[in-house]
Amino acid sequence: MKRMLLGILINFCLLLTAQADSISKDKNYRQLLDAYYLQDKELLISQDVVDVAQAVVNNPDQYSHDRVAKAFSLLSDVAFNRGDLSVALQFAQYGSETEPTDVDLQLDLLLKIARGYYAQGKYIQLRETSQTAAWLADQASNMNYHLQALAYSVVAYALNDDYALAVKALTKVESILSQNQQSVDQITLLEIIAEAHFYLSEYNNAVELLNHVLQLRTTMSRTAGIARSYHLVANAYYQLQQYNDAYNAFWQSLQFAKQYNLPIRAAYAELGLGQVLYQQQQFTLAEVRLLNAHAVFNQHNLVRFNLSAKIALVRVLYALDKPTEADTMLLSAQSLAENVVLSPQQIVLFLLLTDYYSEQKLFEQAIEAQKHYLTLYQALYPNVSVKNSLAAIATSASNKAKKLALNLAEQSQLSLAFSEKYHRQQLWIILLASMLSCSLLFIIYCFFQAHRKQLNHNYDEIELPQTHLTQAVQTKRWYQQQYKMARKYQYNISVAYLKVENWQELSFRFNRKVLADVSQVLATIINENLDAEDYAGVISDGEYLFLCPHQTPEQVLIKFTRIKQAIKTRFFANLGDYSVNVIFSIAAPSIQDIDPYVFLSRLSECADIEK
Numbered sequence: 001m002k003r004m005l006l007g008i009l010i011n012f013c014l015l016l017t018a019q020a021d022s023i024s025k026d027k028n029y030r031q032l033l034d035a036y037y038l039q040d041k042e043l044l045i046s047q048d049v050v051d052v053a054q055a056v057v058n059n060p061d062q063y064s065h066d067r068v069a070k071a072f073s074l075l076s077d078v079a080f081n082r083g084d085l086s087v088a089l090q091f092a093q094y095g096s097e098t099e100p101t102d103v104d105l106q107l108d109l110l111l112k113i114a115r116g117y118y119a120q121g122k123y124i125q126l127r128e129t130s131q132t133a134a135w136l137a138d139q140a141s142n143m144n145y146h147l148q149a150l151a152y153s154v155v156a157y158a159l160n161d162d163y164a165l166a167v168k169a170l171t172k173v174e175s176i177l178s179q180n181q182q183s184v185d186q187i188t189l190l191e192i193i194a195e196a197h198f199y200l201s202e203y204n205n206a207v208e209l210l211n212h213v214l215q216l217r218t219t220m221s222r223t224a225g226i227a228r229s230y231h232l233v234a235n236a237y238y239q240l241q242q243y244n245d246a247y248n249a250f251w252q253s254l255q256f257a258k259q260y261n262l263p264i265r266a267a268y269a270e271l272g273l274g275q276v277l278y279q280q281q282q283f284t285l286a287e288v289r290l291l292n293a294h295a296v297f298n299q300h301n302l303v304r305f306n307l308s309a310k311i312a313l314v315r316v317l318y319a320l321d322k323p324t325e326a327d328t329m330l331l332s333a334q335s336l337a338e339n340v341v342l343s344p345q346q347i348v349l350f351l352l353l354t355d356y357y358s359e360q361k362l363f364e365q366a367i368e369a370q371k372h373y374l375t376l377y378q379a380l381y382p383n384v385s386v387k388n389s390l391a392a393i394a395t396s397a398s399n400k401a402k403k404l405a406l407n408l409a410e411q412s413q414l415s416l417a418f419s420e421k422y423h424r425q426q427l428w429i430i431l432l433a434s435m436l437s438c439s440l441l442f443i444i445y446c447f448f449q450a451h452r453k454q455l456n457h458n459y460d461e462i463e464l465p466q467t468h469l470t471q472a473v474q475t476k477r478w479y480q481q482q483y484k485m486a487r488k489y490q491y492n493i494s495v496a497y498l499k500v501e502n503w504q505e506l507s508f509r510f511n512r513k514v515l516a517d518v519s520q521v522l523a524t525i526i527n528e529n530l531d532a533e534d535y536a537g538v539i540s541d542g543e544y545l546f547l548c549p550h551q552t553p554e555q556v557l558i559k560f561t562r563i564k565q566a567i568k569t570r571f572f573a574n575l576g577d578y579s580v581n582v583i584f585s586i587a588a589p590s591i592q593d594i595d596p597y598v599f600l601s602r603l604s605e606c607a608d609i610e611k
């Protein structure tokens with residue numbers, strides 16, 4: 001009997017201890033949850049945040065609706081910061097479904113849902129959600145969330161071709177912002193407004209705003225989310241066809257994504273780098289970048305971005321004359337696209353399919369692919385008919401800019417005169433389009449037939465064999481460009497000068513054929529010892545110039561010591577007893593080194609002195 005009572009007492013004590021531990025843990029979770037929720041959202045990356053939030057959402061009965069909603073909000077922030085945009089949307093929707101009572105919390109979740117709809121291309125839902133959030137924020141007198149919701153409305157209107165409403169909403173945003181600059185998250189708001197300008201095709205405005213954001217982030221030491229800011233400005237540069245600027249912005253985005261261990265954001269940057277390299281016709285490097293991005297998108301099941309990577313890879317593989325791999329990737333992209341709402345950039349898939357089916361003599365499928373492309377084109381650009389698309393495409397950007405600039409006039413009596421002028425212009429465009437319509441099918445056919453040949457031809461012109469280096473004129477051109485770019489973006493760049501010390505003696509002793517053979521051997525040694533990001537070229541006979549971006553002179557010295565040793569130990573059979581003696585000099589330009597040729601002159605003088 002005593003043993004039974006003792007057992008009951010022990011069990012009762014253990015139960016009390018377990019309950020006390022549970023209460024202590026719950027209290028600790030509440031405190032941590034509240035503390036995390038008040039932190040800067042961009043700093044929410046660590047697994048500790050996920051563990052606390054999951055402990056709350058896994059036991060919803062033990063916590064209030066507001067705390068469960070906060071936990072879902074934190075999980076959404078972590079997923080967004082890591083780049084998993086679809087998961088971020090799901091968590092925000094789960095949080096909103098808990099029906100929190102706190103208005104600010106409701107607004108926070110609504111804006112996260114709007115952000116997710118934008119990322120998934122659900123522009124109608126984006127418009128409805130942003131309008132709901134704007135109304136609720138206005139009622140709650142929350143200027144920060146009100147401005148963000150209005151800015152998302154601008155994006156939604158622009159993406160749905162409601163340009164007049166977009167400009168009206170953007171004007172309202174800028175008016176409210178001028179009166180409430182101290183009570184808003186300027187960085188978040190400016191990024192949303194920049195995206196609005198981007199989708200209004202005001203790319204220069206987007207670049208200006210995002211450069212301001214980058215300055216703010218640097219000044220305020222808010223670099224946790226800077227990878228996304230660089231990615232946004234890179235997209236704007238890409239649309240402006242400023243590919244060098246776009247490459248550097250994507251590169252910076254990649255570096256910060258790696259620094260903060262954000263593999264998905266790094267994959268976004270790799271996708272951008274691959275697309276830029278394709279435009280610059282550096283197809284081999286583009287393939288490497290795109291394959292890296294494709295692997296990450298596959299791993300995380302990011303369907304929309306995976307489709308973009310596949311489409312870009314198809315074009316690169318065709319350019320590299322890998323038709324079998326390209327065809328396989330193209331058909332894979334076609335299968336993936338069946339469950340995706342395509343963006344304007346992705347509908348080019350059906351042009352590629354038209355080209356593919358034409359090559360395979362499957363003309364019915366080619367016609368179906370072309371019809372599908374035209375249907376998507378009409379849906380995405382409803383103001384441009386198929387018939388006048390070729391004639392109107394050159395003037396669509398300027399007409400859109402006029403509509404935006406004259407928005408106030410269109411809402412007043414002055415809009416009548418503008419409309420008459422616009423309609424007259426449209427009549428002329430339609431007339432021109434009707435004259436071109438007879439040759440439309442022929443142009444499309446020729447375009448698809450010549451497309452792959454042109455890509456292969458361009459690739460052959462750009463790619464140099466291992467036995468050759470860039471010649472003097474082109475070397476000097478890209479030296480000046482890369483030098484100025486490094487100064488503009490303030491990143492490390494090392495310049496190296498290599499000279500064959502006894503070239504004049506060799507020129508006196510041997511004929512041009514022997515010297516050409518020697519130059520080819522030197523080019524082969526140089527190419528074998530340089531990395532893919534390094535630049536090498538000839539500036540004159542026996543003199544070579546090298547640029548190594550994002551590297552210090554100490555890192556470059558290792559390569560050139562290796563090159564010098566390889567040349568020294570190489571046997572040149574056609575030179576007999578003569579050998580090739582080289583000297584080199586390496587330096588990194590400082591902020592005072594403005595003129596690239598003055599710097600190069602000093603570098604060559606240093607090489608002569610060291611001799």
